[in-house]
Amino acid sequence: GGAALAILLLGKKFCPKVPMAIFIMAGGALLGVTGFAQRCGIRLLDAVEPGLPAWHIPALTFSRAHDLLTVSLTVAAVIMAETLLASGSFANKNGYKLKDNSEILVYGLGNLAACLTGCCPVNGSVSRTAMGEQYGGKSQVMSVAASVTMAGILLFCTGFIGYLPVPVLTAIVISALLGAVEFDLAHRLFKQDRRELLIFLGAFAGVLFFGTVAGVVIGVLLSFVSLMLQTANPKRSFLGVIPGHEGFHSLERNTYAAPIEHVIIYRFSSNLYFANVNLFISDLEQAIKPDTKCIVVDSGAVCNLDVTAADRIEAFRKSLNRSGTELYFASHIGALNDRFRELGLSGWVEHGYVRRTIPAALKNAGFEPPYVLESAGKDGSGVQGAGNPTRMEFEWAFGANAEAEMEQYTAALLQRIDENAAPEEQLSGILHAKGVWKDVSDSDQEELLTHLQTHIPELSGKLHLSESEIEEAIEARRMKLALRLMKNNPKAAEAVRIYNQNYEASLKEQEPKLYETLMQYRRQSLEHLTEVHPEYADIIHAFYAD
Known part of the structure; x- marks a missing residue:
């Protein structure tokens, strides 16, 4: 055999x-x-x-x-x-x-x-x-x-x-x-999802030792337990506002997002039921501050709730009202309102504690745009956050890995260079972020230029252009982006300027020789750029002001 x-x-x-x-x-x-x-x-x-x-x-x-x-x-x-x-x-x-x-x-x-x-x-x-x-x-x-x-x-x-x-x-x-x-699937699960691997191995062992029916039953039971664990501890986040941008964004995933003053916006990505309602309430209780006036739950992912969750949330809402805080549910499907009425919470619908959108809930609570942010002044002005605020698309897509992904994106653009094609045309395409992603935001393009500056010698070797020519092209592109940002979104432009200063300070500390080389090229390119385009003089002074 x-x-x-x-x-x-x-x-x-x-x-x-x-x-x-x-x-x-x-x-x-x-x-x-x-x-x-x-x-x-x-x-x-x-x-x-x-x-x-x-x-x-x-x-x-x-x-x-x-x-x-x-x-x-x-x-x-x-x-x-x-x-x-x-x-x-x-x-x-x-x-x-x-x-x-x-x-x-x-x-x-x-x-x-x-x-x-x-x-x-x-x-x-x-x-x-x-x-x-x-x-x-x-x-x-x-x-x-x-x-x-x-x-x-x-x-x-x-x-x-x-x-x-x-x-x-x-x-x-x-x-x-x-x-x-499926050995390949087992290897993939081992690398990507250990919980799914345990289900896979459990079903495999069941079939091997007890037969097909037992293996299927074991797989179904383990999948059910996994689903219960996921819904009992779902993805959730607190949301804020990015100045100059529409919508509400995760405070954890978007460095530039800032919470609205006196407001908590909370996204809960699961149906509410007995196993997770305590987590839901605990998150909000820990986030409440003495000056909190309004809590808005982004319930777009909530399609249903059970009796236990309804009773707990109603008791929580009454407790908040006694302390002067209002609780709203917003952005959910209409069927959830029907469920509220079925569970005896018709007053939520009738008194406007459920709203079609988050801005509608905020308006009902007395908060209208432009919103005053916690880290801003009373007039809502100022730059929020001290981190990197310019990776909006990349932070949304890659979260904590945004910096590494931006560098990989830069490397991918460099790899696409064809030494037999026109160098000026290729350089223009790189500086306009034509490559791996489409419609990269102005802020992300600006950060891309900063990353490209650390690769000027490599660009020079592949495109057969002088390093000073490449630096001048980068600065020219940066000024166009800066002009556009200052016109359409002054706060974002200021954030870009601050980020560049922080990035260059870090580069000066970690790579002093590279920093000095870049500064030398920059001074030369900015002088020439000012001569060729006098209209850039003011923007250059404002953008590189200390």
Whole structure:
């Protein structure tokens, strides 16, 4: 058996189109015919009488109803679990669609015919499907051909079946099933999601030691537990405003976002029910300050809540009202309002504590744009935050990895340089951020220029342009962006200026030689830029003012 399996696996690797299983089967039958297998104590298959199965009507009696129901339900569960899951896996792997109801109907008809011949239950064979995939089977013609071949064997060739060694057939089945085992998925889950890997291994162990039904049940139960854990501790965040930009943004994921004074905006990304309502209330209680006047829950991801959650939130709302704080739900689907009424919270809807949008909730509480931010002055002016405020698109997309991703983006632009193309045109494309992303914001483009400055020697070597030419092109592009930012979003322009100062201070400390080189190129390029474009003089002075 081991030798047969080794030959099959080697054949699958080096000559996959050769039906090695047929040769192995023929070799095994030869061992049985010559008596070698019997002398070595190798078990052979039982002999099969020639001819097709005989038709008969099964005897159905009331006394056997219990056994029939339990056995039938077990068989149905096995077919549903083994066949549909395996079929779905092969469908996803090969890019075609299944009609689950049609699959179940076909298996039902197959088993109806099977009961009239006394054969074993009919289901989709994972091993035969894997073998068909190995040899390029693409349609039902494969099954038709297999059926005709099997009928021919039953009619004319059953004699050799009694000479087939059981280990040889076992090796053929194992070889076929190895192709269906998803080792790649296990490796991917190990790297990407350990929780999903535990579910995968639990279902695998269940099938291996207890059978298909037990494995499926274990997988379903583990998936349910995982889902409960995720919904009991969902993604959530506090939101703020980015000056000059619409909408409300995560304070954790957007460095430039700042909370509105006297307001808490809280996003909860799950339905509310008994397992997570305490977490919901605890987050808000910890965020409340003595001067908090309004709490707005961004409930766009909340589609339902249960009785326990409704009672707890209503009690929490009344407690807030006694301390002078109002609680609103906003941005959710209309069906959630129906649920509020069903749970006896119609007053929330009638008195306006649920609003269609967050700005509407804030307006109802007496807060209208321009909002006064906690880190700003009373007039709402000023630059919020001391971190890097310019990675708006990248922070939204990559979170804490935004700085590293910006550097990778810069490296990707450099790799796209074609030394045989016009250097000036390519440099213009790089400075306009034409490459990996589309529609990069002005702030992100400005930071990209800062990153590009640290790669000026590399740009010079690839584009065959002098370093001073590249620095001047960078500064010219920066001034155009600065003019546009100052016109459309002065606060963002000021934030860019402060970020550049902080970045250059860090560069001076970490790479003093590179810093001095860049400053030398900058002075030369700015002098020349001022001569060529006198209209840039004021913006240059403002942008690089200490």
